[in-house]
Amino acid sequence: MTVEPWRTALALGILLAGSLVVMTVGGLGYRRELLVSAARALVQLVLVALLIAWIFTHPQGAFVYLGVMLVVAAFTSNRRIGGDRRDYAGVLLAILLGAGATVTIVAITGALAFDAQTLLPFSAQMIGGAMTTASLAGVRFRDDVRDQMMTFQGYVALGATYHQAGREFSKRASEKALFPTLDQTKSAGLVTLPGAFVGMLLGGASPLAAAQVQLLVLIGLLLVQAITALLTTRLISPLDPKVGASAAVAGAPV
Amino acid sequence: MTHGSVFDLERVSISYGSVPAVRDVTMSIPHVGITAFIGPSGCGKSTVLMSLNRLTDLVPATSLTGTIRFDGADIHAPDTDLVALRRRIGMVFQKPNPFPMSIYENVAYGPRIHGQHTGLDAVVERSLVRAGLWDEVRNDLGRSATALSGGQIQRLVIARCLALDPEVIAMDEPTASLDPVASSTIEDLIRELAADYTVVMVTHDLQQAARLADRTAFFSVEYDAEGTRTGLLVEYGPTADLFERPIDQRTRDYVTR
Numbered sequence: 443m444t445v446e447p448w449r450t451a452l453a454l455g456i457l458l459a460g461s462l463v464v465m466t467v468g469g470l471g472y473r474r475e476l477l478v479s480a481a482r483a484l485v486q487l488v489l490v491a492l493l494i495a496w497i498f499t500h501p502q503g504a505f506v507y508l509g510v511m512l513v514v515a516a517f518t519s520n521r522r523i524g525g526d527r528r529d530y531a532g533v534l535l536a537i538l539l540g541a542g543a544t545v546t547i548v549a550i551t552g553a554l555a556f557d558a559q560t561l562l563p564f565s566a567q568m569i570g571g572a573m574t575t576a577s578l579a580g581v582r583f584r585d586d587v588r589d590q591m592m593t594f595q596g597y598v599a600l601g602a603t604y605h606q607a608g609r610e611f612s613k614r615a616s617e618k619a620l621f622p623t624l625d626q627t628k629s630a631g632l633v634t635l636p637g638a639f640v641g642m643l644l645g646g647a648s649p650l651a652a653a654q655v656q657l658l659v660l661i662g663l664l665l666v667q668a669i670t671a672l673l674t675t676r677l678i679s680p681l682d683p684k685v686g687a688s689a690a691v692a693g694a695p696v
Numbered sequence: 697m698t699h700g701s702v703f704d705l706e707r708v709s710i711s712y713g714s715v716p717a718v719r720d721v722t723m724s725i726p727h728v729g730i731t732a733f734i735g736p737s738g739c740g741k742s743t744v745l746m747s748l749n750r751l752t753d754l755v756p757a758t759s760l761t762g763t764i765r766f767d768g769a770d771i772h773a774p775d776t777d778l779v780a781l782r783r784r785i786g787m788v789f790q791k792p793n794p795f796p797m798s799i800y801e802n803v804a805y806g807p808r809i810h811g812q813h814t815g816l817d818a819v820v821e822r823s824l825v826r827a828g829l830w831d832e833v834r835n836d837l838g839r840s841a842t843a844l845s846g847g848q849i850q851r852l853v854i855a856r857c858l859a860l861d862p863e864v865i866a867m868d869e870p871t872a873s874l875d876p877v878a879s880s881t882i883e884d885l886i887r888e889l890a891a892d893y894t895v896v897m898v899t900h901d902l903q904q905a906a907r908l909a910d911r912t913a914f915f916s917v918e919y920d921a922e923g924t925r926t927g928l929l930v931e932y933g934p935t936a937d938l939f940e941r942p943i944d945q946r947t948r949d950y951v952t953r
Contacts (some may be wrong), residue, residue, distance in 0.1 A: 476815040499711040592793040599787035600856065610795065669944060686756040 454480075494562065499556050501558040505526040508565050512538060515573035523580035525678055532677025540670030541568040541576070542663040553658055564659070567638070571623070574669040579619035579671035580678055586611045587680040594680065608680030616671035623667055627660045636660065701726050702864060702894045703748060708762035712755050717743040718927035723913060729885065730895045732935070734904040735915030735950070740927025741898045744915075745866050749785035750778060764775075783810060786857025790869040792849035794841035799833050800903070801842045802852055804943050806860040819859050827855035828885050847878025853883065865889060867897040871904065877919065883908060903950060905935065908950075912938045914947045 458480055465473050497503040516534035525533065545565045554560045587594050587608065597607035630636055638659045642652035701724040709719040716738025725731050733741035750771060752758045764771050768864060771781055783806070795802050803820045812819070820837070821832035824830040829851040833839075841852055846914065850870060857865055870886070886895055887909060899905050905912050913932040917925055931947045942948045 527868060545852050592789060592791050593795060595751065595754065596789070596853070596856075597805070597809075598754065599749065599782060600809065600860065601782040603779070606809055609723040672939075679756075684756065686754055 453482075457466045463547075467677065472671075497562060498559050504562045506557045507562065508569065511566060511569050512541075515569050516576070516652075518662040519573050519576040519580060519674075522577040523584060523678065525580070525590075526684055529580075529678040529683075533580065533674055534669045535679060536574040536620055537569060538675035539673060540572045540666040540668075542566060543669055544568050544666045547586060548658055564662075567663060568666050571641060573667050574622075575619045575670045576674045578622070579615050579674045582618050583611055583615035583675040583678070584682060586615055588682070604680055609676065611680060612672065612675035615675050616668075619671040620667050621663070623660075623663050626663065630656070630660055660661070702703050702767060703896075704765040704768075705744070706763045706765075707761065708744070710740070710752060710758065713757040716924065716926040718915070719927075721929045723929060725894065725896060728890060728892065728894055729910040730890045730897065730908050732745075732909035732912045733896070733898045733915060734900075734902060734905050734912060735930075736917060736928070738925060739915035739917050740925065741913075742868050743913045743927070744929075745896060745898050746787075747751075748789060748864070748866055751787065753778075767853050772814045779810070783860045784862050785862065785864040785866060786811055786854075786862040786943045788850070788853050788857065788865065788867040788870050792846050792873065794800060794844065794849045794852060796818055796839050796840070796842060797862060799841045799844070799852065802839040803855050803859050806856055810860065816859050816911070823855040823859040824852075826858050826889075827851045828881070829855055847874050847877070847881055850874060850878070850882055854882075854885065854889075862893065864894045864896065867895065869900060872900060893918060902939075906939055909935045911935060914938060914942075914944075916946050916950070 455538070458477070461476060462473055462647070464470075465476065493507065512534065516530060516537050518535045519537070520530045523533070524527065535540055545561065545568055548554050549556055549561060550562065554564055594607050594611070597610060598604065626634075627638070631639075636656050639652045639656040642655060645650060647655075703723075703725040704727075705721050706722050710717045710722040721744055733745060735741050735778075744804075746752045746772075747764060748766070752760070760772065766781065766785070769776075795805060800820055802879065803823050804816045807816060808821055821830065824833065829848060832848060833844075839901055841849065844852060847951045854865070867886070873884050874882065883904065886897070889895060890908075890910075897909070911933065912935040914930045916925050917927055929946045931942060938947060939951050942951060
């Protein structure tokens with residue numbers, strides 16, 4: 443499917459102008475932000491398209507691209523969680539193993555063609571999903587420990603290490619992190635048409651082929667997230683490094 | 697260890713970051729019996745109690761000077777086995793803190809993390825019997841511990857400590873959140889346990905200290921020129937002396953108010 447670029451440009455121009463007109467008539471703010479966002483999307487997507495096009499002809503570049511993605515994903519999650527350097531290593535490993543396991547299974551079974559053109563976007567989507575899960579699970583985990591600090595302290599007082607005590611909170615936080623994808627999977631095709639499905643249809647693939655790939659993405663994400671959520675909550679410290687468990691210690695300033 | 701002291705504190709000062717909690721505490725806590733810590737809020741009595749099994753480590757930037765010896769060994773020595781230390785010194789908190797699991801699992805938790813996986817039934821039964829809870833829960837061991845009443849939970853928490861066969865049971869206001877009936881059950885239990893265990897307890901309730909404790913330590917608060925508040929140990933001795941013949945004027949003011 444190829445469309446002359448000028449047709450795309452024309453459509454984009456009209457769409458944007460339409461948004462501006464509607465927003466102006468309705469007296470809505472954020473018009474400047476609309477333009478900035480659109481410009482950013484344009485630049486970012488063109489650059490990524492060029493980069494991926496280059497990778498398709500230089501497949502070894504895929505590893506570099508995915509490596510960078512992984513590092514940035516772990517950084518983003520860890521910052522959201524408020525982790526320190528040691529936590530970063532845990533989050534990185536959790537994302538790597540979660541996404542890695544799924545991509546390996548899909549590649550080995552031959553469910554997706556073993557080439558950069560197929561595996562790169564699939565891997566990228568798995569890393570993205572793992573990042574979301576690591577953030578959700580990690581934040582939830584730390585919040586739960588903080589909210590139930592007396593219980594946490596009870597485990598430690600019996601001789602549990604911080605990690606042993608944290609394990610008692612890991613299960614529930616991990617479960618919570620799976621909810622969004624479970625819901626998305628349950629409602630696939632009913633409430634929304636998921637991204638890969640829409641993309642493939644637009645790209646001219648048959649609806650059945652689109653469904654096949656979409657299933658790999660959804661079910662793959664479930665494995666990614668189960669692994670990443672559990673590992674994140676097992677590997678990061680249950681305590682915020684700056685605050686520790688101050689709230690539980692009588693007499694300590696909070 | 698049948699004679700002499702279990703704990704020896706020597707010029708112990710503790711601060712949380714730049715906030716001083718308590719300074720210059722020197723005292724010895726003898727084997728078995730009950731030692732009570734009393735004093736106004738902010739006097740550092742809970743901080744000293746928590747420092748006995750190094751739970752103050754949970755607060756980052758805690759600094760402690762002086763020495764705390766447990767059974768003759770410095771608990772801050774680099775080779776201290778923190779897990780073993782906490783096994784020997786059980787801790788009961790003011791707010792009953794059941795673990796979100798069954799009654800059985802609550803009691804078995806300690807032995808399990810210390811690597812014991814057989815004979816747990818016997819340990820659970822023995823600990824619950826000793827804590828005076830067995831008859832009430834023997835048919836409900838699989839029930840969630842959070843469904844118990846406050847007084848029952850506090851006895852469960854004590855059973856949890858006993859399952860590790862500790863030498864010391866440290867208690868931070870163990871009856872403060874209980875009704876009078878549950879409190880008196882716990883008091884009876886504490887009195888019983890004191891025959892075999894060294895009990896150290898913080899209490900706000902002077903009558904409770906007078907009723908239970910063999911020895912009482914009175915902590916107070918002082919302010920320096922800049923208004924910084926620090927806790928300190930004012931007077932420590934047999935409970936009867938402290939309440940009836942206090943040496944320090946501050947103690948006299950506090951116990952007769």
